[in-house]
Amino acid sequence: MKTMTATLAAALLVGAAAAPLAVADNSLPGDILVDMRMRYENVAQDGKLGADAITLRTRLGWKSPEWNGFTFLGEVENVTAVDGDDDYNSGFNGLSQYAGIKDGEFTELNRLQVAFSPFENVSVTLGRQYLQFDDGQFVASAGHRQDKNSHDAIRIGWSHGAFDASYVYHDRINRGPGDNSDWQSDSHLFHAGYEINDTLDVSGFAYFIDITSAGGRDRSNTTLGARLAGERSYGDLGVEYAVMYAHQTDYASATIDFNLAYFASDLAFSYGGAELALGYDVIEGNGSTGFANPLGKNHDFLGWADVFSGGGRQGTVDGVEDFNVMLSWSREWEAGFVRGLSTGVRRHEFEAERTGADLGSEWDAFVELDLPQGLSLALETADYDGPGVAPAPADVSRTWVVLSYRR
Numbered sequence: 001m002k003t004m005t006a007t008l009a010a011a012l013l014v015g016a017a018a019a020p021l022a023v024a025d026n027s028l029p030g031d032i033l034v035d036m037r038m039r040y041e042n043v044a045q046d047g048k049l050g051a052d053a054i055t056l057r058t059r060l061g062w063k064s065p066e067w068n069g070f071t072f073l074g075e076v077e078n079v080t081a082v083d084g085d086d087d088y089n090s091g092f093n094g095l096s097q098y099a100g101i102k103d104g105e106f107t108e109l110n111r112l113q114v115a116f117s118p119f120e121n122v123s124v125t126l127g128r129q130y131l132q133f134d135d136g137q138f139v140a141s142a143g144h145r146q147d148k149n150s151h152d153a154i155r156i157g158w159s160h161g162a163f164d165a166s167y168v169y170h171d172r173i174n175r176g177p178g179d180n181s182d183w184q185s186d187s188h189l190f191h192a193g194y195e196i197n198d199t200l201d202v203s204g205f206a207y208f209i210d211i212t213s214a215g216g217r218d219r220s221n222t223t224l225g226a227r228l229a230g231e232r233s234y235g236d237l238g239v240e241y242a243v244m245y246a247h248q249t250d251y252a253s254a255t256i257d258f259n260l261a262y263f264a265s266d267l268a269f270s271y272g273g274a275e276l277a278l279g280y281d282v283i284e285g286n287g288s289t290g291f292a293n294p295l296g297k298n299h300d301f302l303g304w305a306d307v308f309s310g311g312g313r314q315g316t317v318d319g320v321e322d323f324n325v326m327l328s329w330s331r332e333w334e335a336g337f338v339r340g341l342s343t344g345v346r347r348h349e350f351e352a353e354r355t356g357a358d359l360g361s362e363w364d365a366f367v368e369l370d371l372p373q374g375l376s377l378a379l380e381t382a383d384y385d386g387p388g389v390a391p392a393p394a395d396v397s398r399t400w401v402v403l404s405y406r407r
Helices: 002-023 214-219
Strands: 031-045 051-063 070-081 106-119 122-129 150-160 163-174 183-197 200-209 221-234 237-250 259-271 274-283 320-332 340-351 358-370 375-385 396-406
Touching: 051 106
Parallel strands: none
Antiparallel strands: 031 051, 031 396, 051 070, 070 106, 106 122, 122 150, 150 163, 163 183, 183 200, 200 221, 221 237, 237 259, 259 274, 274 320, 320 340, 340 358, 358 375, 375 396
């Protein structure tokens, strides 16, 4: 039944994706925004019933033409459980005996913003919007779950030559699923970047994050840090590198004390369509709490099984060290039904930063096809295998089949 439903639902998505092409003549001024994602997810977790979900995420929006320096953008978002939500724990359906798949059904206003550029090097954006600084570790609009995070904020940006700076007053993070998990905020975010030369960029940041909602107060923090990143070419060999350090303390509404550090480093070598990437991350914990990132991404870091992230924190109470290696390959074609292919596999080895205890390992892998007319099809998997003792999480395996359309 689920296989047939998934097949029919995928066919429905292809049909729905093709329909907006009929308005390509742009009878409405500005840009029509369409973003659809049909996803099947399966989760097997120790101590829980196996979970399955087929969900369709649809975003529809419009971006106006520029008028005297002003632009307007509005977008709504809907998630529908195509085969019902009785075979997984969405976090709000009361089925805690199942493994978690945090994709509940909802319809919400995803973005509603006004942008203004009074001068060529100054921009102001007010309203519900996407935000991201650097790699998104601390400030981002996380989008792995079907409900992509957005932010109620005012952002002021300024640039001059190779230098850029931003200030954000942050009022609310719209966390998924729906509006049941949103956190109110009274936060001030400062970020600046400078391109030293063609091979090296440097950025610095000071985030004063105050989560005033009851469920997130202990994630309130001050995070200060810097990041270096760049790339070079040696003939056909490409090299990319990045290193980041941050220091974090409790702030404002937090009711607990913490004083923690974060370090991340990445090095990647590419040749032709192949890439070898190495990563080493150290995230501190003090024995009672871990590193807070209530406004940041989770899924892109510490493995796709997401066992060490969520709820506005990363790692464990004893912190985490993650050494990972990834091998990937990609290729593009000018014509044909398949326009591009990318595939890769990553291995993570985890241990507790504070105690050195074994925290297990994880394999992640993916295959993605780029198809015509804005379509893509992907198969992704994550398999975490832990030691079975605290503070390590329970073993979990996740698999996704994803059909996406974007216009």
